[in-house]
Amino acid sequence: MDQGRKKIAPTRGDIGLIVGCLLAALICCGLWLGLRRDGAAVVVEQDGKETARYALDENRTVRIKGQGGYNLLVIEGGEAWLLEADCPNLLCVKTGKIRYAGQSIVCLPHKVAVRIVGGASALDAVTGP
Amino acid sequence: MKTRKLTTLGLSVALALILSYVESLLPPLMAVPGVKVGLPNVVILFLLYRCGWKEAGCVSLIRLVLSAALFTGFVAFFYGLAGAVLSLLGSALLKKSGRFSPLGVSAAGGVLHNLGQIALAALILDSGYVFAYLPVLLLSGTVAGALVGLLAGILIRRTDVR
Numbered sequence: 227m228d229q230g231r232k233k234i235a236p237t238r239g240d241i242g243l244i245v246g247c248l249l250a251a252l253i254c255c256g257l258w259l260g261l262r263r264d265g266a267a268v269v270v271e272q273d274g275k276e277t278a279r280y281a282l283d284e285n286r287t288v289r290i291k292g293q294g295g296y297n298l299l300v301i302e303g304g305e306a307w308l309l310e311a312d313c314p315n316l317l318c319v320k321t322g323k324i325r326y327a328g329q330s331i332v333c334l335p336h337k338v339a340v341r342i343v344g345g346a347s348a349l350d351a352v353t354g355p
Numbered sequence: 356m357k358t359r360k361l362t363t364l365g366l367s368v369a370l371a372l373i374l375s376y377v378e379s380l381l382p383p384l385m386a387v388p389g390v391k392v393g394l395p396n397v398v399i400l401f402l403l404y405r406c407g408w409k410e411a412g413c414v415s416l417i418r419l420v421l422s423a424a425l426f427t428g429f430v431a432f433f434y435g436l437a438g439a440v441l442s443l444l445g446s447a448l449l450k451k452s453g454r455f456s457p458l459g460v461s462a463a464g465g466v467l468h469n470l471g472q473i474a475l476a477a478l479i480l481d482s483g484y485v486f487a488y489l490p491v492l493l494l495s496g497t498v499a500g501a502l503v504g505l506l507a508g509i510l511i512r513r514t515d516v517r
Contacts, residue, residue, distance in 0.1 A: 237454060250466075
């Protein structure tokens with residue numbers, strides 16, 4: 227009927243394009259795995275401002291008081307994670323453990339962000355302060 | 356503008372908007388911002404094939420404004436816009452080349468959408484760290500785009516709407 231009808235079956239171009247995109251994802255993944263560096267410190271930001279900083283190699287548990295609730299930060303064995311929180315979606319808890327410079331955990335409802343800094347991150351070169 | 360076209364575009368806006376709402380109800384698939392299927396894009400892709408890029412662009416823009424006002428908010432509007440502009444531009448060009456079906460056009464659109472958003476995030480947050488999300492967003496963009504493309508392909512094949 228119209229030109230939309232003819233070009234429906236997946237073409238060779240489609241397959242090439244999709245394979246290309248997946249390859250690009252794979253390459254980026256490889257770059258990330260190759261360039262990432264262990265972090266040195268855990269920075270806690272509330273409402274965009276740094277409120278605390280802890281060394282990543284000292285085990286501790288901190289209760290962060292955010293806006294309208296709390297997040298329980300655990301630092302252990304060079305990894306940091308939010309063990310529990312009373313925010314509605316618990317995305318921050320589901321984010322899991324982080325250890326590499328540049329990784330972060332964000333709890334939007336409480337305006338709390340926890341990020342890993344330091345180490346000689348290759349990504350620092352890309353970053354403006 | 357013909358009444359028929361006006362009706363089609365009006366219904367498209369309504370459909371795309373309700374799909375945004377449906378998607379906002381789904382639980383996040385992953386703890387990475389930007390990983391979602393992009394259901395409204397089924398409508399946009401359909402329009403791209405049945406009407407043209409101008410019509411698809413208009414409906415996409417109106418949908419973005421309305422969904423930002425109703426569900427997602429001011430900041431999300433700009434992220435959505437960055438993604439939508441890049442994605443529509445790329446999709447329209449690929450479609451014009453005639454070498455791709457809706458499947459490929461949409462997969463590329465999904466990837467471009469995520470690239471647009473991540474570029475804007477890097478600008479706004481003034482940080483290169485967001486590119487750590489690149490692998491996952493490239494992958495999710497491809498898969499989500501392909502899904503949308505399959506759905507839109509079925510609609511384009513089986514309906515007579517113009």
